[in-house]
Amino acid sequence: MKFQLKNIVAVMAMALAFVSCSNDDENPANNITGTGKLDVEYDNVFGSADLILNSQANVTSQGETLNVSDVKYIISNIVLTKEDGSTFVYPKAQGYFIVSEANEASRVLKLENIPAGNYTKIKFGIGVDEAQYNAGQTVQGDFFAYAQDEDMAWSWSAGYKHLLFEGMFTSSSVTTSTQFMIHTGKSGADYNYKEVTLNFPDKALVRTNITPDVHIFADVAKIIDGTNKIKLSDNNMGGMGAMIMSGSNLALITANLSNMFTVNHVHND
Template sequence: MKNLKNYILSAAVLVGFMSCSSDDNDAVANNVTLEFTNTFNNTTIVLGDATSADATENTSEMGQVHHFSELKYVVSNIRLIKADGTEIPYNVNDLDNGATVINQANTETLSYVLSDIPVGDYTEIKFGLGVKSDLNDLDQVSFPEFYDNAGSNETQMHWEWGTGYRFTKIEGFYDTDNKELSFHSGSTLEGEEGNYTQGVDAYRDITLSLPTTATVGNSAPTIAINANFDYLLSGENYTITLVTTEDITNNATPSAHTATEMMKFVENIGGNGTTDTTGMFSITSVEN
């Protein structure tokens, strides 16, 4: 009887092991969802006009009170990194299927699904803030969906005067008298049509380590990404005081904008590309 019990127990363990092994072997490519939350430090941003009582206010390191009425940015060139260092690119050369506009006014855009990600354990994510230079030419023929999305009345991420996309578009108000704040970022070109060269490169590559391994296969992980817009004025690279157009240093108003001043804001929110590759972004959680 004892031997019979041992046999039954062994058989049960074997069946259980085979079942687990079968489940593991049956794992297939699955989705990974990126969920973006835009905050001032730990407070989710609520947009509002100049006199809004509901808009989320922030105070910069230099003591300037400000809030936003519009907040949009482009995410592209997404790559997931496995535990062994293998990099899995996600439609990195296809803006229609591998890029999106995050729009705080449209909650549907805050969640972006990556489909058919290979089975594996992922410990890191990389993505671009903006569009890399070889794709940044408003190509309506190659990428009609992204072109239409970025150029829609709701989004307005085309430069009216240029050949590329806006990477970031922020409108709002600052100081107690609600002066207008307007920050638009994007790469620039130099030269003449047919003979352009790269000017200022405002594209930034973001690299973030995951606090918990994202396991793709039988589960479809959700990676929660926080963008802390306190960094716009109070970043790792620059502490900025907004001023009027009489002095364009650190300017972010509608009537004056220079590439040099723009890059201070770009490096605050997107990093400097060398010692700072996170900018305003961080991972808050991974749910498998």
């Protein structure tokens, strides 16, 4: 009887182990083979409020009120880091995007052919890197023409606009609604390209049958109201409005972009 009982216990243990292995194999989180997709979603906000173009009064810590009409930025050079520290560099040829608040579809970057894995970090550039620009216009393919169509480039010699931030503002000293325009990009000896690295609060599980969505908040208030405080009224040029496209403030704004982006959450659907 004891012998039979031992045999029954052994058979049950083997059955449980088999079921456990089967469940592990069927769990998509454990099938780390092949390639998958990853969506990177940029959600523009102003401080704690969702950004609404043309109708929202946004107040900075400098006491200026902004009505934002347009926000665009180039995202490039995406690098994804796995939990083991290894990285995947997204191909340059497909790796330049223009995110526009006015174009909802542009705000989700649909990355393809990503090696399956558990990803914990993303790095990306804001703008077109100097090496790519110096490689010449023909290397850009159709992207330079696309950037011109999106008002994200000047002439080829002047280069790309890495970030565009425009609208109207008022302040204690500028009481009439006045235009502001901020464009980062090449200015003299300064190229003003910036890279940002963000950690994920949860792993992004890229699988053949799972496409994670990494939801990034972009706080556009930080452009002029970040570590460096820039007053539009100090840059007001009378009838032309506040124009920041060169000068020392452009470097300060570029530095602010380091803290403009945060990962709010990751969906593994």
